[in-house]
Amino acid sequence: MGRGSLSALETPAAVMTRVREEERVNGVRVTSIRLGYVDTAMARSIAAFEGAEYRPETYLRPSSVAAAVRLAVDAAEEAMIESLSIRPRYLGTVWAVRIVHCGAPRLRN
Template sequence: MRLPALSRWSARDRPKLAVMPTALITGAGRGIGSAIAAALAPTHTLLLAGRPSPGLDAVSRRLGATALRLDLADAAATQAVAATVSELDVLVHNAGVSRPGRVAETDINDWRVTFDVNVFGAVALTLALLPALRRAHGHVVFINSGSGRRVSPGMACYSASKFALRAFADALRDDEPALRVTTVYPGRTATDMQRELVAYEGGEYEPGKFLRPETVAAVVAGVLKTPPDGDIHEVVVRPAV
């Protein structure tokens, strides 16, 4: 995959391009991902990754960021994107998919699709970017879910994928002591995914009952501001209503 107008990012180049640290955010075209991008824009040079969409292009233009066309289920695309990044300060794993359903309502394809993006995609991108993260002594943030701490009814494969993602984050923290690794567990958040879940549950979608994406983004921005003598492993945030 060829990425037009994207040069190799390195510490050597930063004086020419920006003095700010670089952050790569997946699933940045909407919802929590776009809110995190907006929250980090004043302090970071942004690489916004996601499947090609008008939303991703719009967020990138608005924030003056570089859009990276990336399907996390495509291993070749993941390697191509990682090859353009030689040093990376922050990696935010936000992209995810959800296929609501109790165990008996799912089929094996639901599980494969969910794990391909939520787990294998995150693992593949992390492995590909590990050299760049090591050079910067970087910070990896995983946007998990309350379903990654307690299984949610009707969310069988999604919950299982989030438990797996939690385990990967813990393993990464243990195995890469030069990196900081944080898992954020938001409660139910007002996003398109939440709208689909409420429809599956047969309820009426009322955004005011859920966390705002901007609230989750503020938590992420706060984590990244942690002084060097601190290391935040986990953050749990829930709606106040």
């Protein structure tokens, strides 16, 4: 990497932005990936340890995470997906995106 050393005061987002910009000139694409909870053996054992009910529908499937990561890897040569935020869609909750006249999206439940 370029001139920057990792500072304990930098936020992860700032670090990823700096790394992304430093590596862009080298032809390297950098994607930040933020995940919600993923349905894994570890997640199930944490729920059991805490005595909580484990509801798999409130977790992401590992295959869903892999598909999203694949999207970034398979992006066209001229494209770079800078960040992915992958969250579970909770059962029973329906979110719709509505585009208003000015073009800004609004979420409504």
